[in-house]
Amino acid sequence: MPPSSEPKGYDVIGDVHGCAAELHELLHLLGYRVDESSGAYAHPERQAIFVGDLVDRGPGQLDVLQTVRRMTDHGSARVVMGNHEFNAIAYATANPDEPGEFLRRHSGKNTNQHRAFLDQLDDDSRADYLDWFLSMPMWLDLGPIRVVHACWHEPSMRVVKDALGSERFTTRDQLVRASTKGDPLYDAVEVLLKGPELDLAAYGQPPYYDKDGAVRGKARVAWWRDGASTLHELSVMDSNFMTADGEPYPPLPDIEVPARDRSFAYAGDVPVFYGHYWRRGRPQRGADFTDHTACVDFSAIKTGALVAYRWSGETTIREQHYVNVKA
Ligand SMILES: [Mn+2]
Numbered sequence: 001m002p003p004s005s006e007p008k009g010y011d012v013i014g015d016v017h018g019c020a021a022e023l024h025e026l027l028h029l030l031g032y033r034v035d036e037s038s039g040a041y042a043h044p045e046r047q048a049i050f051v052g053d054l055v056d057r058g059p060g061q062l063d064v065l066q067t068v069r070r071m072t073d074h075g076s077a078r079v080v081m082g083n084h085e086f087n088a089i090a091y092a093t094a095n096p097d098e099p100g101e102f103l104r105r106h107s108g109k110n111t112n113q114h115r116a117f118l119d120q121l122d123d124d125s126r127a128d129y130l131d132w133f134l135s136m137p138m139w140l141d142l143g144p145i146r147v148v149h150a151c152w153h154e155p156s157m158r159v160v161k162d163a164l165g166s167e168r169f170t171t172r173d174q175l176v177r178a179s180t181k182g183d184p185l186y187d188a189v190e191v192l193l194k195g196p197e198l199d200l201a202a203y204g205q206p207p208y209y210d211k212d213g214a215v216r217g218k219a220r221v222a223w224w225r226d227g228a229s230t231l232h233e234l235s236v237m238d239s240n241f242m243t244a245d246g247e248p249y250p251p252l253p254d255i256e257v258p259a260r261d262r263s264f265a266y267a268g269d270v271p272v273f274y275g276h277y278w279r280r281g282r283p284q285r286g287a288d289f290t291d292h293t294a295c296v297d298f299s300a301i302k303t304g305a306l307v308a309y310r311w312s313g314e315t316t317i318r319e320q321h322y323v324n325v326k327a
Contacts, residue, residue, distance in 0.1 A: 007047035009312040010145060011323075012273040014296035015053035015082065016068075018116055020060025022306040023067060026324055030308060032076070040074035041067065047075075048308075049140065051275035052082025052149040052193075056113060057301045061120040065129050081136035081168075082149040082275065083193040088117060089133050090179050092126075093172060103179040137167040138192050145311055146268075150195040150276040151223050152293075155263055159188035195276060196221040196264045198257070203231050208241040208249045215244075219252070223264040224272075224293040225286075230254040234265065266293055271317055273309060280304055283322050291316040298325065 011030050016023050032041040032048065041048075048071060054064050071077030090104035091114055104110055111118070121129065138160060139148040146152055160167060163185045164174055177185040190196075197218035200207060207217040219235040228234045232252045241249040266272060275297035279288050288295050294317045300306035305326040314321070 008045040009310065010047055010049050010142070011043075012049045012051060012145075012147060012294075012296050012309045012311060014051060014298060014307045015275040015300065016050065016058070016064050016306060017053055017056055017084070017301040018058025018061045018064055018120075019300045019306055020058070020063035020067070022300050023060075023064055026306050026308060027067075029324060030310070035074065035076075038070065038074045040070035040076055042071070042074060042076035048077040049147050049273070050077060050079040051147060051273060051296055052080050052136070053084045053275060053297075054079070054082070055088060055117045056084045057116055059116070059120075061117050062125065065121075065132075069129075069132060078140060078147075079136055080140055080147055080149055081133065081138050081193065085133040085136060086178075086189065086193055088114065089130055089169075090175065092130055093175055095179075096172075096176060103175060134169055138189070139167055144270065144313065144315075146270050146272045148272065148274050149193050150274060151191050151221075151264065152266055152268070152272040152274070153191050153196065153223065153264055155260075156188035156191040159184050160192070163188075191264075193276075196223060196261075198231065198235055198261055200252075203252075203255055203257070205231070205252060206243065208237070208243065211238070211240045221261070221264045223266055224290055224295070225265060226267060226290060226292065228265045229256060229262050231257055234261065268292060269315070271311070271315070273311075278302070278304075282325050282327065283307075283319055285319065289317045289319065289322075293317070294322075296322075 027041045032043045035042045072079055087104055093103045095101040095103050177183045178189045180186055197220055200217055207215050209215055221234050222236050232254045235252050243249050272293045277295055277297055278299050279295050283289050294309050296307050296309050298304045298307040305324050307325055308323045310321045310323050
């Protein structure tokens with residue numbers, strides 16, 4: 001799209017995670033071509049929107065970053081921050097309260113998760129892209145559509161706006177607060193970039209063991225379920241979760257939850273696009289999309305597909321507007 005004109009529609013692209021070949025393929029499929037003067041992919045009438053998590057895991061870290069950044073500089077794309085961009089910044093930022101430590105600890109687990117990004121970029125380009133990550137907004141409200149990495153939650157957005165003055169970070173002090181458990185900014189950023197969770201013990205429910213055998217006391221919130229109001233309706237519980245006795249974890253009861261937890265259920269009429277949740281296969285109504293929410297993360301890095309949703313003005317989500325889904 002020429003930088004000065006309004007797009008006729010948006011192509012919302014899921015978590016890329018360094019999958020450069022898949023990104024070039026998808027952009028071609030969507031009709032984006034490389035503009036000769038700028039070197040950026042552009043579409044004559046449309047704009048691409050990336051839901052974040054450009055980095056980590058895949059073989060084409062630098063290629064993906066160059067491709068997307070050229071597009072955002074040129075005006076043919078926008079991007080919101082994912083938890084992997086936030087983590088990358090925190091990993092590289094010294095913790096002022098603990099000399100020698102970083103806002104995200106350099107533990108084996110954290111470093112391994114970040115390995116591809118650390119290995120594939122040299123120090124200068126890493127610093128340069130970290131500055132770009134910091135400039136990314138945590139959400140986009142474009143009027144007819146909304147975009148966020150994990151969860152659209154207005155109470156959390158208000159906390160961010162009060163603390164930051166906008167939807168993006170500008171100072172290191174804000175990063176410290178956003179990395180400190182117990183700080184309201186930490187909780188708000190967690191909800192927006194990683195998605196909300198419910199504390200099962202607060203509802204008198206036992207912890208469960210997940211497929212890796214790890215014990216967990218929190219359930220992911222199905223915030224996309226419009227009208228959900230009970231513990232059962234709001235929780236995402238997989239059929240392979242077990243109790244401490246090795247039995248299948250029983251269905252959660254229909255306990256009404258208090259206002260704060262209920263506030264996660266998206267009740268807006270404006271379509272929200274998000275990524276983050278590693279969905280598989282063809283998009284399913286109810287689980288992957290509803291009338292007013294659409295997940296675009298279909299696990300590009302894990303034998304899934306890099307998917308886009310081609311939005312052209314509709315006020316309710318249509319399954320056939322997903323592009324490049326796997327059968
Ligand atoms: Mn994510």
